[in-house]
Amino acid sequence: MAEVNLNDLEKINNKKEIIDFLVEHNVIKEDKFKEKLAYERELKDLQKDLLELQLQVIKNNKRVLIIFEGRDAAGKGGTISRVTEYLNPKKYRVEALPKPTEKEQGQWYFQRYFEKLPNAGEIVFFDRSWYNRAVVEPVFNFCTKDQYDKFLKQVVEVEQLLQDDGIILIKIFLTITKEEQAKRLQKRKDNELKQWKLGALDEKAQELWDDYSAYIETMFQKTGSEHSPWIEIETDSKKDARLIALKAICAELSNINFSDNILSIHS
Template sequence: MNLTEKDLELLNSKDGLYALLKSRKVNLGKALEETVYAHEMNKKQEELIKLQNWVIQNDKKIVVIFEGRDAAGKGGAIRRLTERINPRHFRSVALNIPSDDERKQWFFQRYINQLPNPGEIVLFDRSWYNRAVVEPVNGFCTEEEYNIFMSQVNEFEKMLIQSNTYLVKFYFSITKKEQARRFRDIKKSPLKRWKMTSVDERAQELWDSYTRYKEKMFEVTNTEHAPWVIVDANKKTHARLEAIKHILKTIPYT
């Protein structure tokens, strides 16, 4: 493998030496790729700190939604996005199954309760868009509830944006083959096995149904004021960087 002077400099860095020495068999190509990713991620995380400082100092509000199929890497992207910023000024929200009282409320109410205060960033690991895809596919809502949601969501998001809130909507897209591979890895790992739910177990079987509802969601809710950003998530490192780059490009921090 022919290495440039810049490649050698990267491999001699702290991240490069770690990538080289973490396994018994040295793979220069893989180590260089990991080092380039780590170097790029560090730079983007420095910018995220600047963005958060701008949010705090100017009482801004940011909502970032992470949607996508099961095992698409949403949680990992959120962790990379937040691991260097001030934990007192962001929240990561992954709501549980609604309680009996929440089921009787207006659907959006429990999400409204999680929206950011001035000077805060909130990241949703799945959001109100559960009702657009996961719930109808798995029979967790009625057709009427689904139709009401689809008729209200665009106006809800417009009101959110008009209240001086920045809204970013990510959809992490993976192939059926990649999802199956990730499920196998999760099941093999004692540290990850807890991630598999009964919904995950049926994801491959219901793939086409998920696709139909996903496409309907894009058709109806990809609006000018709140467009979807589709991220190719077959490679996790690429997806994480692309999501962070888009946030830095979209939010006009100084």
């Protein structure tokens, strides 16, 4: 076993560097951790790519809105954490709006979300969004059929207006199998440190699986388009899902012509 230098240990900042250090000093064998090493390396490379793209967004005063939607326990929080891990924290925000207040309930449905839209040189992540009205609200009868129908019509027009004004819109939906969802929800119940993740609506996710499925499919059909597509990602493997999400975001941002005043996203 090679001698371990304490000064070298102090330079370690993340899991990948820990594994690399242990392999280099023959503490562990690389073969045993080959899959984990490959994941950590690809993750780090993609995070670097996204950081470079963020620097271009900042330099060119662009505005980026990334919507994350998905089934309960599909891993939105963990995916967003990996995506944003190395971004400049001054130039991105994660917005997870709570239940609307009584005042907000009397406003135009999109109004409270508009206040959170990205400023020049900023990337904003919506951890759930106005698409609550496309799935969660109708499943639980939190909105009327008229409100639901009106939303499906307006959201397409609203998103087109945002894009016409120069906002880069990326919509990601994280999906999961019913069996895997059941396992994850049970783990949350059994783990005292994760029970806070289990809300009242989550507990109905399995029982209302088919209702969710019907509204999700309608959402894809009614609100996905060539200019504003949904990127659906399978998350039974959390690691694969995080890599795919990063690749998708980088691909969308890479298609931006930063030299032009008018932005276009090619999908």
